[in-house]
Amino acid sequence: MTTKMITLTIDGIQVTVPEGTNIVDAAKKAGIDIPVFCYHPKMHPVGMCRMCLVEVGRPVIDRATGEFVRNEDGSLKIQFNPKLETGCTTPVSEGMVVINTSDKVKRGRKDILEFLLTSHPLDCPICDKGGECPLQDLTMAHGPGTSRFLFDEKKHLLKHTPLGELIYLDQERCIQCGRCVRFQDELVDDPVIGFSQRGRSLQIVTFSEPGFDSIFSGNTTDICPVGALTTADFRFGARPWELNAAASICHQCPVGCNLTLNVRREAAAGGKVVIKRVMPRQNEWVNEIWICDKGRFGYHYTESTERLTQPLVRKGGELSPVSWEEALEVVAERFRQAGENLLSVAGGRLSNEDFFNLRKLTEGIGGRTALYTQMGGGDLVALAGMPQGSNLGELGKGDAILVIASDLHQEAPIWWLRVKQAAERGATLIVALPRPNRLDKFAQHVLRYRYGEESGLILAMINALSAKRPELPGKVNALWREAEVQIAAKAFAEAQNAVIFFGSEGVGLAKGLAYRLRKPLPRPAPTCSR
Amino acid sequence: MKRPYLLLRHRDIPDLNDLAVYRQHGGFEAFRKAVTTLQPNEVVEMVKASGLRGRGGAGFPTGLKWSFIDNKNWPHYVVANADESEPGTFKDREIMEGNPFQFLEGLMIASYAVQANVAYIYLRGEFWQLAHQLDRRIQQLHSAALLGDRLFGTEYSLRIYTHLGAGAYICGEETALLESLEGKLGQPRLRPPFPPAVGLFGKPTIVNNVETLANVPLIIERGAEWYRSFGTEKSPGVKIFCLSGRVNRPGNYELPLGTTFRELIFEHGKGIPDGKQIKAIMAAGASSALIVADQRALDTPMDYESVPSLGAQLGSASIIVIDETVSMDWLIRKTIHFFQHESCGKCTPCREGTYWMKHIIDRIHRGEASQNDVELLYDVASQMRGKCLCALGEFSIEAVLSAIERFPQDFEARVAQREPAL
Secondary structure: OOOOEEEEEEOOEEEEEEOOOEHHHHHHHOOOOOOOOOOOOOOOOOOOOOOOEEEEEEEOEOOOOOOEOEOOOOOEOEEEOOOOEEOOOOEOOOOOEEEOOOHHHHHHHHHHHHHHHHHOOOOHHHOOOOOOOHHHHHHHHHOOOOOOOOHHHOOOOOOOEEOOOOEEEOOOOOOOOOHHHHHHHHHOOOOOEEEEOOHHHOEEEEOOOOOOOOOOOOHHHHHOOOOOEEEOOOOOOOOHHHOEEEEEEOOOOOOOOEEEEEEEEEHHHOOEEEEEEEEEOOEOOOOEOOOOHHHHHHHHHHHOOOOOOOOEEEEOOEEEEOOHHHHHHHHHHHHHHHHHHOEEEEEOOOOHHHHHHHHHHHHHHOOEEEEEHHHOOOHHHHHHOOOOOOOHHHOOOOOEEEEEOOOHHHHOHHHHHHHHHHHHOOOEEEEEOOOOOOOHHHOOEEEOOOOOOHHHHHHHHHHHHOOOOOOOOHHHHHHHHOHHHHHHHHHHHOOOOEEEEEOOOOOHHHHHHHHHHOOOOOOOOOOEEO | OOOOOOOOHHHOOOOOOOHHHHHHOOOOHHHHHHHHHOOHHHHHHHHHHHOOEOOOOOOOEHHHHHHOOOOOOOOOEEEEEEOOOOOOOOHHHHHHHHOHHHHHHHHHHHHHHOOOOEEEEEEOHHHHHHHHHHHHHHHHHHHOOOOEOOHHHOOOOEEEEEEEOOOOHHHHOHHHHHHHHOOOOOOOOOOOOOOOOOOHHHOOEEEEEHHHHHHHHHHHHHOHHHHHOOEOOOOEOEEEEEEEEOOOOOEEEEEEOOOEHHHHHHHHOOOOHHHOOEEEEEOEHHHOOEEEOOHHHHOOEOOOOOHHHHOOOOOOOEEEEEEOOOOHHHHHHHHHHHHHHHOOOOOHHHHHHHHHHHHHHHHHHOOOOOHHHHHHHHHHHHHHOOOOOOHHHHHHOHHHHHHHHHOHHHHHHHHHHOOOOO
């Protein structure tokens, strides 16, 4: 099924987008920026902040004929809405004309910004967001230069409210856009924060115990368009313009989320470079723009004084510090000596590039490599590989995901998020785990087995699909006759694309069997595991 | 001879809030007629033909609203909007106290018309006593087999539940009402989609005002033609006008739509006390633009088409009379404080604009302001216009703009006075 395409004009630029696209996203495609606060492309629009107001005209349709009415020169007759419309909540329609640069639109934006700034404390000089703040940027671009609101009539609210251990709220800076509330509810299924009170007293509160009880909470500080939400570990730590960005990969779990490490040299650290904060780096194939709190806050071990910070070489039974050059010489010499007896063992948390280089290095000498799977890597990746083109973000209707022996929410939070989203897009999700878990509610098929019997379950699924149905132990036979197992196996086999997540709770034999599950599929399934 | 009451029938018939008395006077025959002899769409067509328009304020044709219900998505719900929160409005309360069964019957017929098996009555929190009374009456209807399963031996079943709000004006806005009814924070939703497509719990829903529903049994019983014999062509029927403010006899007056302001205020309301002159009229409670009460205005018929010619709306017909003793800065200070207190805070212009206006009008009223502040107040109100998410914000400026435009002398006097007013 192909999506219907809609052609519209924005500031004279013609653009064609799929039906259902909103004006803000359509404008982006035409290279036109419509300013927003509450809208976020990863979430449903709500039209609360009113920043994206634009002039919208639609072709007049003759009610009798259903045809577009034309002007004398043959152009479409356009009727403009006397009121400005919110671009984020208005879907495009054929022949629509959007004006983003008229005086009326500019005036509207200035008005909204003036309203927003009446309550905002304008404490940019001490605000962590200062320098990377959408409110600052949009005020510079569209706002009034001065305020007609009397400064001492501003409402004063609490400025240091801990929502939980990790996130602080500055109630004065909040512009009530609700991005954080919607992120927690819509995206990560942890609706633990919400709005309380009303009017100018409307503010974010947490209603979980402990506060802001979510493993994704740090992301709300990234999407907060002002300095209302800050992290406990970065607030007042540094100014954004003092920091350098270093691209990195998270190694807390096998997802490999792309990170930006914000670093600077500090006198307190003896002039060394220290990490001031960790932020997600956009990679739509891996982590989109999200990371979990482990990845964001778990870097503080780098500050440990116990940490090995320089190479040591054992000399006469004692470990003594040496230069990198000397240490690398020693390693190279040992490698040469080992030759084809070299075995390098790597854990599953390294990046693909690290694995590639290590393998090249080892095999160049004639040695062998091994993946140490108990560290959170996976046999299945080594067995089946992660085929080119595997993108969790593209899985949807017609595809299937089998999660077996893994509690993804605990083991690999971003995979949990992306599997959940794929299921919401219509992918068939099969979750097999001995206990209830956070993925169950999004799954079409939930299969329970007893701890240690994942091989039996997979055998049962293979048997349910096989014409020969080899004789199996009684228990397994009972399993594959279960209707739910048969239906799930069939649903999996019928999928266009399929992914198997095999978790660290499974035993080795079952991994091999899981690999076989991909056989009955019309196309080899991209398979990964941890 | 005086015309018998149609909606406030309890004023003619004692103890009409007793089920037995209501049934003696033909009660629930319209519901029986609808369920046993009419198809749901025939009921909708009858209400359409009657020209009945929503009495909650918007005046939207009721039958047309019912016909918008999405028949591809089930179940359907009907919600009675009994949040009656507009300052100066007190009609639904009298109906629910004095003539509750006529309202309930209307709700039941509406439910049948859109094939809803569950209906809710959303009452403002202060109406808790009314909610208890309605609960008891709903129980009585169950005992009398007028509610419950397989009514009159047909396949149709209906249950009604009451729900109390927690004291927010915004929950009278139909989508905020639905949010509140779902147990969420009372904030309006984006429209479209409108409730007949996506309403309560995401299902097609009809939200009707109490007074609107109280009209329905009459239409089914006596027909659309009869109903059209009251009121005007485009605003048929009778309306309860809530008269308050500076009048000798405030109260609810049931009159045909199209009655003039003069008749309501001077004939029924017995004029202005202490021999004072009438100065202005608010026709739609606090959400109203101020009408200059000149001869033309007084002779204007109160219906949905005529009142806009005065730069105002009929709304819920809460007619607040203002006499010459009232200064408009005092008046709009009241309305601004009200809207500032009741703004839900969801959209920027209303949340910040009402708060800003409150500070300016307080300064003006304290006699600390200059003409520049009056102009600033006008500017702030103007820049809210057309930008708010729902009608609350849009209506909060009506009184402000019209007061400054139509009664500039009041503000000039206040600015010149520079002394605190009463």
